[in-house]
Amino acid sequence: MNPLELTLGIMTAVGGFVDISELVFAAKAGSKFGYALIWVFALATLGIIIFSEMSGRVAAVAKQPVFNLMRHRLGLKLGLLTLAASIVSNLITCAAEIGGVSLILNYLTGAPYVLMAIGMTAVFVTSIWVLPFQWIERVYGLLGLFMIVFAAALVAIRPPWNQIGGGFVPQVPAGLTNKELLTFGYFTVAIISAVMFPYEVYFYSSGGIEEGWGPKDMLTNRLTSVLGMALGSLLAISILASSAQLFGPVNVDPEIPGSAALEAAIPFGKWGLILALLGMLFAVAGAAVETCMANAYSISQFFGWVWGRHKKPWEAPRFTITWIILFLLALAIVLTGVDVMMLVEFAVLFSILVLPLTYLPLLVLAGDKTYMREYANGPIAKVLGWLYFAIITGAAIAAVPLFVLTSGGNG
Amino acid sequence: MRIFLLSVLLLSACSKGPNADLQYIKQARSIAAEWALVNEQAELGKLTPTYVESLHRWLRDDLQTAISSLSEPNSPYGDQMKALLAEPPDTAAFALRARAESLKQIEDGLESA
Numbered sequence: 001m002n003p004l005e006l007t008l009g010i011m012t013a014v015g016g017f018v019d020i021s022e023l024v025f026a027a028k029a030g031s032k033f034g035y036a037l038i039w040v041f042a043l044a045t046l047g048i049i050i051f052s053e054m055s056g057r058v059a060a061v062a063k064q065p066v067f068n069l070m071r072h073r074l075g076l077k078l079g080l081l082t083l084a085a086s087i088v089s090n091l092i093t094c095a096a097e098i099g100g101v102s103l104i105l106n107y108l109t110g111a112p113y114v115l116m117a118i119g120m121t122a123v124f125v126t127s128i129w130v131l132p133f134q135w136i137e138r139v140y141g142l143l144g145l146f147m148i149v150f151a152a153a154l155v156a157i158r159p160p161w162n163q164i165g166g167g168f169v170p171q172v173p174a175g176l177t178n179k180e181l182l183t184f185g186y187f188t189v190a191i192i193s194a195v196m197f198p199y200e201v202y203f204y205s206s207g208g209i210e211e212g213w214g215p216k217d218m219l220t221n222r223l224t225s226v227l228g229m230a231l232g233s234l235l236a237i238s239i240l241a242s243s244a245q246l247f248g249p250v251n252v253d254p255e256i257p258g259s260a261a262l263e264a265a266i267p268f269g270k271w272g273l274i275l276a277l278l279g280m281l282f283a284v285a286g287a288a289v290e291t292c293m294a295n296a297y298s299i300s301q302f303f304g305w306v307w308g309r310h311k312k313p314w315e316a317p318r319f320t321i322t323w324i325i326l327f328l329l330a331l332a333i334v335l336t337g338v339d340v341m342m343l344v345e346f347a348v349l350f351s352i353l354v355l356p357l358t359y360l361p362l363l364v365l366a367g368d369k370t371y372m373r374e375y376a377n378g379p380i381a382k383v384l385g386w387l388y389f390a391i392i393t394g395a396a397i398a399a400v401p402l403f404v405l406t407s408g409g410n411g
Numbered sequence: 412m413r414i415f416l417l418s419v420l421l422l423s424a425c426s427k428g429p430n431a432d433l434q435y436i437k438q439a440r441s442i443a444a445e446w447a448l449v450n451e452q453a454e455l456g457k458l459t460p461t462y463v464e465s466l467h468r469w470l471r472d473d474l475q476t477a478i479s480s481l482s483e484p485n486s487p488y489g490d491q492m493k494a495l496l497a498e499p500p501d502t503a504a505f506a507l508r509a510r511a512e513s514l515k516q517i518e519d520g521l522e523s524a
Contacts, residue, residue: 110465258462270457273462
């Protein structure tokens with residue numbers, strides 16, 4: 001197996017885990033609750049591994065991307081509702097990522113935010129137009145690996161490893177007031193949502209089809225899901241743990257995405273800062289591309305259009321026009337001057353509402369022997385799949401009340 | 412249960428005064444503390460001037476937004492937040508930490524009330 005085949009998983013995971021929302025939520029979670037939310041990352045990581053592996057397997061065996069399944073399994077009305085909700089969720093997320101990239105470039109170069117938003121949208125459109133799918137994932141996935149500086153920074157600040165290890169045990173910190181308990185609940189739900197963003201499986205399963213996966217690629221799918229997502233989780237947990245060590249004790253609840261870069265600057269100085277900002281830039285840029293493509297895949301698959309970047313742009317005209325329009329719409333949202341952090345919060349909230357509807361048809365089809373033959377879910381995948389479905393359904397029900405009661409985790 | 416939930420949501424959306432302002436006080440406290448951390452690290456030569464300048468600008472923008480969102484801007488905490496906004500970007504870290512500490516005391520007082 002060519003190691004470069006893992007780049008689909010790396011891009012999906014780096015763009016999914018350490019996108020703009022994760023940079024904010026992981027850092028805030030660490031400063032507010034120390035290491036007590038690490039277990040939520042671990043729990044959600046196992047969930048996204050299970051579902052991304054399932055979506056890759058379905059793509060390889062049944063040759064069905066997620067949205068195709070939705071229309072057939074949920075019916076037209078519920079399918080359309082899911083499509084509409086996921087378009088909104090992905091569009092807001094894409095706008096947040098474009099805003100995030102522009103902010104990071106502003107930290108790096110001092111160039112005006114609005115100019116950077118316009119310039120980077122042009123870069124995204126050009127890169128998707130020009131690069132074949134495999135190069136899109138390689139460029140954004142591999143350059144996002146600069147983020148490893150966050151794991152190195154955590155080691156360099158010599159954190160209390162026993163406390164970090166203790167963070168993997170499910171817990172609710174003792175002595176919290178009712179209000180703090182609600183905030184802890186909100187962060188739990190938000191982290192599950194941010195780790196299991198639906199666009200990750202839309203992008204990953206469509207990517208598998210773009211790459212022409214078949215039953216022979218089961219090992220690639222498994223390795224890609226496990227290693228890619230584990231890497232993303234490691235980076236997110238590193239950001240959380242450094243924040244617990246460096247920000248919490250001095251009363252900093254990171255307010256802006258750029259704050260996370262301080263975690264690498266404190267142990268490594270200017271080079272650490274620059275590497276961290278570059279890693280953040282490419283990871284968030286990858287997420288912008290991922291969310292926009294995921295949206296275009298969803299719409300095209302739902303309506304049965306010709307889709308894919310393995311075709312020339314003019315060979316899939318409706319798909320091409322869709323992703324260009326989606327980028328322009330996301331840019332328009334950014335240009336209204338809306339706060340990026342507000343976009344992040346709404347993106348996370350909307351995504352959790354879409355999660356159960358995204359994963360239900362996938363779970364049903366992956367267990368269907370008519371389609372999947374000997375590759376259908378075994379007993380362990382079945383139990384874990386339904387268990388996670390129950391978890392995300394519970395999280396989706398709790399999300400809106402917790403968001404309101406805690407003022408989006410700030411209350 | 413549904414009525415209870417709706418009442419809680421409605422009450423939390425309609426509340427005014429110091430309790431409604433608590434989230435902005437927390438935000439201002441965090442901004443002061445983060446500003447201090449940035450200035451301290453800049454003093455040690457660990458940050459680039461562009462990053463420092465950019466962070467100062469975004470933090471001050473956020474602080475301005477927090478002040479304009481207060482339901483009681485002419486309050487002791489409103490005054491503290493305005494005084495923080497009036498500080499020059501390169502204010503010494505210890506002075507900013509002192510401001511963060513004052514805001515933290517107000518925050519703790521409101522939370523325990």
